[in-house]
Amino acid sequence: MPELPEMENYRRLLNQKIAGQMITEVEINRDKSVNVDPNHFIRAVANQRVVTVDRRGKHLLFHLDNKQVLLLHLMLGGWMYFGTEEDKPERTIQVRLSFGQYHLYFIGLRLGYLHLHNEQTVQKELADLGPEPLEPSFTVQEFLNLLGERRSKIKTKLLDQEFIAGIGNCYSDEICYHAGIKTKRSIEDIGEPERIQLYHSMRHVLLNALKLGGYMDNPLFQGDNLTGGYTNRCLVYDREGDKCNRCGGTIIKEMISSRKTFFCSNCQK
Template sequence: MPELPEMETYKRLLHERVRGKKIDQVIINREKSINVPVPSFLAEVQSATVVEVERKAKHLLFHLNSGKTLLLHLMLGGWMYFGPDEDSPDRTKQIILSFQNGNLYFIGLRLGYLHLVDEQYLKEELADLGPEPLDPAFTKEGFFEHIRNRRGMLKTTLVNQSFLSGIGNCYSDEICFQAQLHPATKADELTDVQKLSLYEAIRQILQSGIAQGGYMDHPFFMGDQLTGGYKTLVYDREDQPCFRCKNPIQLEELSSKKSFFCPVCQH
């Protein structure tokens, strides 16, 4: 599932291509991927202009000049591609938004969605999200206070969107490895030194993920050399050697969530 770095990468690439552009045509191939009847969706979205693309946690928000917003969540298996007709991926597209400079294809929206919402709905839908971990206002002191009463395992704490926005299965494992903490460690058992390591690891890993285009391997456009450049440290590397100690990475289920870690480096 795309997480904060993947969605931030999409946001930045979309900003270059669709900001200020009019949506010339809308094609809906799967009605379940939207939240209003197709005629209503077409009437409000077709000919609208995208004035801004914003990211909130794992969501993308396409703000339209009408005051409405297209709220995207790719969920598991969803991805996007931008390009002309001749570059169209040989995959089923649930939704297509056409601009003068290319088409935006939404692919794999089996669980994901593109909903047309107003400002009030958007406010309510995103109200329970925790702080953005890369927000400059999210300081070390704020993190210490934020985690002070947490009692769950680090794995479940980090993926909880009401705790921090945008971290999922992949980057929670990467963060724990960077901080040299076992993902089953209880949050309320961390020392101040470990909390600081965790805070710094969150910022370092997410910034690195963004700089390298995230870990998803679907290019966003023809010739895309950025998307998917992030090479994971432990995630999805079961039995491969740890980059620190060369011992094999292990996979374990923690509260029904797959967790990859080094049993030697992560205590």
């Protein structure tokens, strides 16, 4: 599932491609991918300009010039492609937004969605999300205050979108690995020095993944050499049985709260 680095990468690239551009046509091939009657969706979106694309957690927000907002969550298996009919992927397209001869294709939206909101209702939808971990205002002291005396496992809490927005299964493992902390440790057993290290590891891992374009499998457009650059850079995630690059130990896969988790059996304490 795309997480903060992937969605922020999408946001930056899409603003370069479609900000200020008019949506000339809308095609909906799967009614369940939208939250209103498809005809209503099309009437509200067609012939509107995309003012800007924002991000909140794992969501993208397409702000239109009629004050409507398209709220995107790709969920598991969702991705996007921007291009022409000639170079589009040979995949089922759930929704298509056209910008003249170029189109933004939403692919794999079986669990994901593209919902229509106004400025007020979209804020209600996102009201429960926690702070953005890369915002300058989210300081180490804010992080320590958030952890407080919580008692859940650290991985479970990092996955909680009401705690911190944007971190998912992959980066929770990578963050804990960078910090040298096992994902299944309980928060109450982690002292302040390790909590501070966890904060710095969170920022380091997310910024590095963003710089490399995240771990998406598919480029956003033809000639996109950035998206997916982190795919083969994961140090523990999805590397069960491999040797740890730091200590030579074996990377283990376990389940925590029905979520697979990867860690080094030797150097994560």
